[in-house]
Amino acid sequence: MTDVNPPRQPHVAEGDPFGPDNLPYGVCTTPEHPRRPHIVVRYGDHVLDAGGAAAAFGSPHTELLQQPLLGPLMAAGRPVWQSVRAELRQWLTAPEHRETVAGFLRPLTEVTMRLPFEVADYVDFYASEHHATNVGKIFRPDSAALPANWKHLPIGYHGRAGTVVVSGTPVPRPKGQRKPPNEEAPLFGASRRLDIEAEVGFVVGTPSERGESVPLSGFRDHVFGVTLLNDWSARDIQGWEYVPLGPFLGKSFATSVSAWITPLDALDHARTAPPARDEPLLPYLDDSAEPEPGGIELHITVSINGHTVSEPPFSAMYWTAAQQLAHMTVNGASLRTGDLYASGTVSGPEHGQRGCLLELTWGGKEPLQLPDGTRGFLEDGDEVTLTAWAPGPGGGRIGLGEVTGRIEPAR
Incomplete structure (x- = not known):
């Protein structure tokens, strides 16, 4: 029987940051099937059931797109990623596919987003010269701000994959040892x-x-792609424990990531040259002759309880993601599908571009003045949101899915 009122594909306005030039991947469940996660692609304020659409169009990639997580698609390799992306774009934009694809679209507000991939390993870097310099001045005011190795290699540490959580997951305040300066x-x-x-x-x-x-x-x-990330940090726990082996309990309690993974190919128009290096690099890190600039222009906004507190520029990062990957594997360490590595705190040269409260309040000595009170560090009930966009084709914008988290009292 023919539907008298067939579903209509929702209109996505020109310039929408989640239009056809973006198409980030996620995984969700629906009220009808709360225990059946499936792969979706964001299109404006709707999501496309990628597996259902693939089956309807007879895609050779149907099996990959009908999985409960992105892992198999991620493992399939770049030629498949490019082919799937081309198919998705055609289904969503070609007039002849409008009626078919409309049946696999539903409002984003009607689904529950999940962590879209199984995190295999997690590595966090320390790649912003502005951030590292500020932290050095705060913690070591009588010493050089940057350690001697900082401009020769991307400093990083191995984090905890099991506590990476999807945007919207509450963050209980961590407990641990801390030693205030006035205590013995x-x-x-x-x-x-x-x-x-x-x-x-x-x-x-x-x-x-x-x-x-x-x-x-x-x-x-x-x-495979890029995601916004908030690496929550307990500065007092970290400050007591980190000598000599680095971050541990002060970092491992939670790392929040966006529910959306933006394909690298969506950021082609955002590629930019990294800051000038003032120390010669060893050959495996020397990107001066690479055909593609290693930096990415991303404009990040940090808000607390809806109030903007910072706008860090990712283009200011000294070490690029390609250099981080090269350094992470130069000793022969293998990559696994689902490995996640993070840039480290993104900070720019201006006060309003600092990517953490440690810098914004200079260790708590200069509290932020917010409409709902002052903040040296986060209070219970505070909700932090990161959003970002990158330049896209024709002067448009590519949006990165937001990442949020609300602080709960310690358990």
Whole structure:
């Protein structure tokens, strides 16, 4: 029987940051099937059931798109990513497909977004010279702000994959040891200096063999896409524990990521040259002769309870994502599908471009004045939101899915 009122494809306005030039991937459930996650693609303020559409159009990639997580698609490699992306764009934009594809679209407000991939490993870097310099001045005012190795290699640490959570997941205040300056011995309790770190995450699709190194030119072949990331930090716990081995409990309690993974190809118009390097780089990190600029122009906004507190520019990052990947594997460490590595806090040269409260309040000494009160660090009930956009074709914008998290009292 013919439907008298067939479904109509929703209109996506020209310039919508989630239009056909973007098409980020996610995973959701619906009220009808709360335990049946499936892959979706964001289109404006709607989501496309990618697997259902693929079956209807007879796509050779139907099986990949009907999985409950993005892992199999991510592992399939760049030629498949490009082919699937081309299909999705055609289904959503070609007039002859309008009626068919409309049946697989539904409002974003009607679905529940999930963590879209299984996180295999998590690595966090320290790639902003502005951030690293500020932190050095705060923690080591009588010493050089940057450690001697900082401009020779991307400094990083291995984080905890099991506590990476999707946007919207509450963040209980962590507990641990902390030693205030006026105390002779450490105390135990809830963190009093809970912070954010506005970062950009890179999601690995194609794995590599153990013992092999991934060169700078291998970045596009291995990285599936980009996501916004907030690496929550308990500064008081971290400050007591980090000597000599670095971050541990002060970082491992939660890392929030967006529900949306933006394909690298959607950011082609955002590629930009990184800042000038003032130290010579070893060959495996030297990107001066690479055909494609390694930086990415992303405009990030950080808000607390709806109030903008910072606008960090990702283009100011000293170390690029390709250099981070090359360094992460130069010792022969293998990549696995689902590996997630983060840029480290994104900060620019101006006060209003600092990507964490540690910098914005200079260690709590200069609290922020917000409409709902002052903040040195986060209070219970505070909700932090990161949003971002990148330049797109024809002067348009590519939106990155937001990442939010609300602080709950310690348990």
